[in-house]
Amino acid sequence: MKRKYCYILVGNGDVGKTTFQKYFLEIIAGKSYERLSTGYIHDISLKSSLKNYENIFVLGRSWQEINKRFKNASEIFNRTEAGVKPEIAILSSHIILQDILALINEAKLNLYNCICVVFSNAYEKSEIKFKDILELPWTEVFQIENPIVEDESWKENLFREAIEFSSYILNK
Numbered sequence: 471m472k473r474k475y476c477y478i479l480v481g482n483g484d485v486g487k488t489t490f491q492k493y494f495l496e497i498i499a500g501k502s503y504e505r506l507s508t509g510y511i512h513d514i515s516l517k518s519s520l521k522n523y524e525n526i527f528v529l530g531r532s533w534q535e536i537n538k539r540f541k542n543a544s545e546i547f548n549r550t551e552a553g554v555k556p557e558i559a560i561l562s563s564h565i566i567l568q569d570i571l572a573l574i575n576e577a578k579l580n581l582y583n584c585i586c587v588v589f590s591n592a593y594e595k596s597e598i599k600f601k602d603i604l605e606l607p608w609t610e611v612f613q614i615e616n617p618i619v620e621d622e623s624w625k626e627n628l629f630r631e632a633i634e635f636s637s638y639i640l641n642k
Contacts, residue, residue, distance in 0.1 A: 472557065475642060476582035478573055479562040479614075480603060481592025483532075486616050486628050487562045490589075491528055493632035494560070498526065498640070506530045509539060511549060511556050516636060523640060526558040533563045533573060543572050547580040555580075558639060565592070565599045567606075574606055583609040587635075591616045 479487045492503045500515040508530035514523050527549060529536070540546060546559065559582060563570050574584045586608045593600055593613070604611060614631045616624060 474557045474582040476559040476577040477585045477587050479587045481589040482564045485589045485592040490628050490632055491530060493629045497632055497636045508536050523557055525556045527556040529561045533569055543576040547576055565596055567602050570603060585609055586611040588613045589616050591618045
């Protein structure tokens with residue numbers, strides 16, 4: 471039995487979504503990025519004893535920033551590497567209900583379970599905007615702790631959260 475998962479990182483600009491994805495790829499694929507490439511399938515080098523996921527699609531930037539590179543959301547889920555579609559997709563979106571709903575609908579049409587990943591600092595800044603987002607047909611919702619701080623400690627915190635996230639998705 472195969473399950474596919476689509477994780478949608480939700481939050482407007484400057485909440486850490488891109489940095490989080492860089493750290494995540496460093497952990498899971500052994501790749502380090504100064505500037506994150508967008509819309510690619512990556513081989514997974516970190517293996518879990520429970521699952522054997524081979525590759526992962528990472529959007530890299532928020533859908534609103536790069537959607538002109540794609541005809542529509544369905545193009546994301548029809549990408550292949552050596553004829554194989556990834557079982558895991560990591561997408562990112564600003565808090566725009568229609569865009570997120572389009573991503574969810576397309577993911578579900580391609581048999582992905584959709585999981586909402588809320589950044590705590592984004593939620594704190596826009597709690598009212600999240601109300602409608604959280605009522606969408608998610609399989610699951612969870613939060614990345616990224617408190618608002620005045621120094622660079624947020625980077626270390628996001629790296630720890632990326633480690634936990636990596637373990638979580640590889641064992642799902």
